Amino acid sequence: MARSSLYQQVAAELRKAIYSGEFRPGDQIPTETELMDGHQVSRNTVRLALGELENEGLILRMRRRGTFVRERRPLLMRPQDELLPLGGDLPRFDAFVHAVTSEGRVAEQNIEVQIVQPPHDVATRLELVEDDALTVVRRRLRYVDGQPYNTNDSYYPLKLVADSEIVRPGNITRGANRVLEELGHPQVRFVDDISARMPTPDESTRLQLEPGTPVVVYVRVGYDPDEAPVRVAVSVLPADKHLIRYELERH
Amino acid sequence: MARSSLYQQVAAELRKAIYSGEFRPGDQIPTETELMDGHQVSRNTVRLALGELENEGLILRMRRRGTFVRERRPLLMRPQDELLPLGGDLPRFDAFVHAVTSEGRVAEQNIEVQIVQPPHDVATRLELVEDDALTVVRRRLRYVDGQPYNTNDSYYPLKLVADSEIVRPGNITRGANRVLEELGHPQVRFVDDISARMPTPDESTRLQLEPGTPVVVYVRVGYDPDEAPVRVAVSVLPADKHLIRYELERH
Numbered sequence: 001m002a003r004s005s006l007y008q009q010v011a012a013e014l015r016k017a018i019y020s021g022e023f024r025p026g027d028q029i030p031t032e033t034e035l036m037d038g039h040q041v042s043r044n045t046v047r048l049a050l051g052e053l054e055n056e057g058l059i060l061r062m063r064r065r066g067t068f069v070r071e072r073r074p075l076l077m078r079p080q081d082e083l084l085p086l087g088g089d090l091p092r093f094d095a096f097v098h099a100v101t102s103e104g105r106v107a108e109q110n111i112e113v114q115i116v117q118p119p120h121d122v123a124t125r126l127e128l129v130e131d132d133a134l135t136v137v138r139r140r141l142r143y144v145d146g147q148p149y150n151t152n153d154s155y156y157p158l159k160l161v162a163d164s165e166i167v168r169p170g171n172i173t174r175g176a177n178r179v180l181e182e183l184g185h186p187q188v189r190f191v192d193d194i195s196a197r198m199p200t201p202d203e204s205t206r207l208q209l210e211p212g213t214p215v216v217v218y219v220r221v222g223y224d225p226d227e228a229p230v231r232v233a234v235s236v237l238p239a240d241k242h243l244i245r246y247e248l249e250r251h
Numbered sequence: 252m253a254r255s256s257l258y259q260q261v262a263a264e265l266r267k268a269i270y271s272g273e274f275r276p277g278d279q280i281p282t283e284t285e286l287m288d289g290h291q292v293s294r295n296t297v298r299l300a301l302g303e304l305e306n307e308g309l310i311l312r313m314r315r316r317g318t319f320v321r322e323r324r325p326l327l328m329r330p331q332d333e334l335l336p337l338g339g340d341l342p343r344f345d346a347f348v349h350a351v352t353s354e355g356r357v358a359e360q361n362i363e364v365q366i367v368q369p370p371h372d373v374a375t376r377l378e379l380v381e382d383d384a385l386t387v388v389r390r391r392l393r394y395v396d397g398q399p400y401n402t403n404d405s406y407y408p409l410k411l412v413a414d415s416e417i418v419r420p421g422n423i424t425r426g427a428n429r430v431l432e433e434l435g436h437p438q439v440r441f442v443d444d445i446s447a448r449m450p451t452p453d454e455s456t457r458l459q460l461e462p463g464t465p466v467v468v469y470v471r472v473g474y475d476p477d478e479a480p481v482r483v484a485v486s487v488l489p490a491d492k493h494l495i496r497y498e499l500e501r502h
Contacts, residue, residue: 008452015451021371057449074446083501120272192497195325196447196465196490198308200266201259214447214465214490239447239465246497248441250334 007048010039014049018058018069027069029059057212057240070210074243075099075144079192079220082177096152100144108143113169115158118232122155125221125232134158136167138176141206148207149241154233160185176231180222185230187222194218196239207238214239258299261290265300269309269320278320280310308463308491321461325494326350326395330443330471333428347403351395359394364420366409369483373406376472376483385409387418389427392457399458400492405484411436427482431473436481438473445469447490458489465490 017023030038035046050067053059061067081095100107118126118135126135140152154176156166164179165172172179177187199207199215209215215236222231237244268274281289286297301318304310312318328350351358369377369386377386386406393400405427407417415430416423423430428438450458450466460466466487473482488495 011452019370052452055449079497080499083499119270186501188501190497190499192499194445194467194495194497195493196467198306198463198465201262201303212449214449216445216447216467242446244445246330246441246443246445248331248334248443250437250439 006041007045007052010035010041010045010049011052013039014053015058018053023069025069025071028066029069031066055212057210060210070240074241075149077218077237077242077244078246079190079218079244080246082190082220096142096150105144106146108146109171110141110143111169111171112139113137113167114139115167118155122232122234125219126155126157126229128157136161138166150235150237151203151206152233152235154231156180156231160230177222180224180230185224185228187230188225189223189227191221191223192218193221194244199236199238203236207236209238210240216242216244218244257292258296258303261286261292261296261300262303264290265304266309269304274320276320276322279317280320282317306463308461308465311461321491325492326400328469328488328493328495329497330441330469330495331497333441333471347393347401356395357397359397360422361392361394362420362422363390364388364418365390366418369406373483373485376470377406377408377480379408387412389417401486401488402454402457403484403486405482407431407482411481428473431475431481436475436479438481439476440474440478442472442474443469444472445495450487450489454487458487460489461491467493467495469495 014023014029023029032043032046032050035041035049036043039046050059050061054061058070059067060070077099078095081098096109097107114137115134116137117123117132118128118137122135123133128135135155136158138154140154142149142152156176158167160183161167161179164183166176166179180187194216196214196216199209199213203209203215207215216239218235218237220231220233221229222233224230265274265280274280283294283297283301286292286300287294290297301310301312305312309321310318311321332349347360348358365388366385367388368374368383369379369388373386374384379386387409389405391403391405393403407427409418411434412418412430415434417427417430431438445467447465447467450460450464454460454466467490469486469488471482471484471486472480473484475481
């Protein structure tokens, strides 16, 4: 086992205090001078240690105000909610809006609608065999309490939805899923793929990400009763702000 | 919109080529000299662009051999498989071993068993009310084709499993879940929480992570028929090597 350097030892102790809950989210951690005295190390060593924790996304260093354990108040996403049975007359709320407002927070979203050749991965998932097959994509940038929070791009085969509200800009109050149902393509099965990666610079800018924040990429494919894929929804979820939860029961 | 610098433009073009599938995983991308000529930029600009893509985990720069689109052959994890009904006499394979071997790859794991005060988060999930309550943790470091692949730490309340095989080191052929059943605590409900973050230095070393690789943290809590939590399994999954898939049906 290689011996760790001095700054790594300081970082390790602070990290342990954060992961163990000794320092809780939002707590101010000791100042540079306090850490120098407490660990008998130089200011430079303290700064290297704090830099490491910042890169891991554990702390936020705020000019003049000090260093804080990063607030983690992740939004709880429940992908199974889209399967809940709905009362006939109830409006079909957007699952994101529902998750946010149920926490007493304010949800907003911008929607852009485009007709595009989909990325390779989306075309494969939609089983589009022709190379030039087009899709309608409804791109959402979502806000919670006024802050950009995540993006959700839902792709539909153009030939399926060309004559529907799905190609028109703006929100669909009863939800695009309902429109698919009316077109004879209710989604009766979902396949959800979850992975993570570092954001692209474009995503960092759009979602105002802190350095060292990965994104969770959550892709849902919806199938109709004939097992045809009718929708691919790609969500990009900044990892510090989201938690995905599934509940399973043994039948 | 701020104008992006020259190296960011080069990075953006390469990134687009990777995400669109023009460059596929394992492909060698053009050399520095070719990129200089192709984009009419300096070597320094090319290197900055490649450095950015490396940090995003999209490419691997290999000394003397060139630059390659990172291989992504993620292991498909199906958390629902742990719920599959099992024939009475069939051995209960470990879900990880099953996922790996079904892809024709070789799975191995090292298991260490310890009695510990659990981290705060685990204690909360196990609803351990006494501050000094102990847990047994079975820590697994898992290998695929000889490479460290992920870690899985399963915590059990000590008072529940103290007299069982779960506290003894070594593999349990029929699976720890089966032992819990025999102790009268079958897991009939699971709550799965999925999030992502940057790895700790310790995780980077243990899992031999490339720079810019986040980890997916997958936490499963298993409940017995009395709704008591009997197991918390924390998996740390390098994001470039894992894909989590759930399948849902409307009933």
